Amino acid sequence: MKIVRKVLPIGAAALLALTAACGGSDDSPSSSGGESAAASSKLIVIITPSPDNVFFKAEQEAADAQAKKLGYQTLVLSHDDDPTKQSQEIDTAISRKAAAIILDNAGADSSEAAIQRAKDQKIPTFLIDREINKTGVAVAQIVSNNSQGAGLGGSEFAKLMGNKGEYAELTGKATDTNAGVRSQGYHGILDQYPDMKMVAQQSANWDQAEALQKTQTILQAHPNIKGIIAGNDTMALGAYAAVQASKNKKIIVTGFDGSPDVVSSILKGGIKATVLQPASQISQMAVDQADAYIKAGGKASQPEKQSVDCVLVNADNAKSVTNFAVTGS
Numbered sequence: 001m002k003i004v005r006k007v008l009p010i011g012a013a014a015l016l017a018l019t020a021a022c023g024g025s026d027d028s029p030s031s032s033g034g035e036s037a038a039a040s041s042k043l044i045v046i047i048t049p050s051p052d053n054v055f056f057k058a059e060q061e062a063a064d065a066q067a068k069k070l071g072y073q074t075l076v077l078s079h080d081d082d083p084t085k086q087s088q089e090i091d092t093a094i095s096r097k098a099a100a101i102i103l104d105n106a107g108a109d110s111s112e113a114a115i116q117r118a119k120d121q122k123i124p125t126f127l128i129d130r131e132i133n134k135t136g137v138a139v140a141q142i143v144s145n146n147s148q149g150a151g152l153g154g155s156e157f158a159k160l161m162g163n164k165g166e167y168a169e170l171t172g173k174a175t176d177t178n179a180g181v182r183s184q185g186y187h188g189i190l191d192q193y194p195d196m197k198m199v200a201q202q203s204a205n206w207d208q209a210e211a212l213q214k215t216q217t218i219l220q221a222h223p224n225i226k227g228i229i230a231g232n233d234t235m236a237l238g239a240y241a242a243v244q245a246s247k248n249k250k251i252i253v254t255g256f257d258g259s260p261d262v263v264s265s266i267l268k269g270g271i272k273a274t275v276l277q278p279a280s281q282i283s284q285m286a287v288d289q290a291d292a293y294i295k296a297g298g299k300a301s302q303p304e305k306q307s308v309d310c311v312l313v314n315a316d317n318a319k320s321v322t323n324f325a326v327t328g329s
Contacts, residue, residue: 044072044290045093048104048128050080053206053234055257055279056104058324059128062280063102066287072099081173083110090114094121100290102283103138104129107175112137124293126286129279131177135304140289142306144277146178149310150185153256153275156312157190157229160252160272164195165226168218170204170211170239172231179203182231182256190229199225204235211238219246227252233259233274240271258313258324266318276311279324 044067051057060076067074075096079086086106093101094117101118103125105111115125115137124139131141161167169186172179183201190196200218204211211230219225219242228243228251230236236255243251255262258276265271285306292301313321320326 041097041099042072043096043098044074044100044102044287045089045096045098046074046076046102047079047086047089047093049106050078054259054261055233055277055324058279059104059283062283063128063287066284070287070291072291079106081106083107086111087114090118094118094123098123099294101125102286102290103127105132108132108177110175122298124290124298126290128282128286129178129277131305133177138304139293139300140286140302140304140306142282142285142289142308144282145307145309146181147185149256149275149277150182151189152310152312153229153254153273154186154189156273156314157186157227157252157254158193158196160254161196161227163193166197166199166222166224167227167229168200168202168215168222168225169198170202170214170228170230170235172203172206172235174203176206179231186229204230204238206232206234208234208238211235212242215239215242216245219243223248225251227254230255233257233262236262236271236274237265240265258311258321260323263313263318263321266313266315269315273312273314276313276321276326277324278308278310281325282308
């Protein structure tokens, strides 16, 4: 971190503003009067999993752009789904007297203590994408309606399967509440069809390479599989690659996220469907609510728990989907 040393003794509040600005955006630091550090700070810290996943990159970019639009500086960090790294990054936000934290967390249970530390220092946290189990710690938990979305995905998968046949499921990280919610949502639909039989269910931990390997193993053990339903698009891409390398290239693959790569595959007749999570919209909502909270002196403008409905994406509407958003009909 480069520290500006040629400063005049202009007062603690202004010095704090200068320190908070280090490592953030390129905008010039600015501060306003207020009784708390958060009220005078112009820094919003954005923490997500790795932007190597386009979904999390979209979160980062949308939150960063919206914060800058509202006049804030930003510090964008990635915890790589490591709770220890996430804890250190939240400590960084605390040490810089951030105005707010926008967080896609690294695990429901393992995130609560760090979020509580921020709250104890009067730094509000606004969660996106992933919930935690405890309420009253974060100001907001804004997530996709994963249950509703999984219902859409499960229904489309059953339709594509003709409501019968053997299938496999790839699930996400066991520590991620979304993995369980999506799987339950899928089975809330699929278990209604007696002629549909799940012959394998394995976690690929949201990872494409692991999904490819797991799918190869599943296909060898169950050569009559007709479809694979994945808990996210990254795993769907891995599963589809394994299918294309197999003898039966007609195996149905569906995902969940609405990523550009899967939307492109749908348009080419590859992967058959996905469920769009409005990642950019949710990130912008979190920043807007953080701004409102700061300006209202610590009063939330919305309930803590908020969900945003998902959208089914298939060959009928894939042309209208761009960067995790439906852009038109």
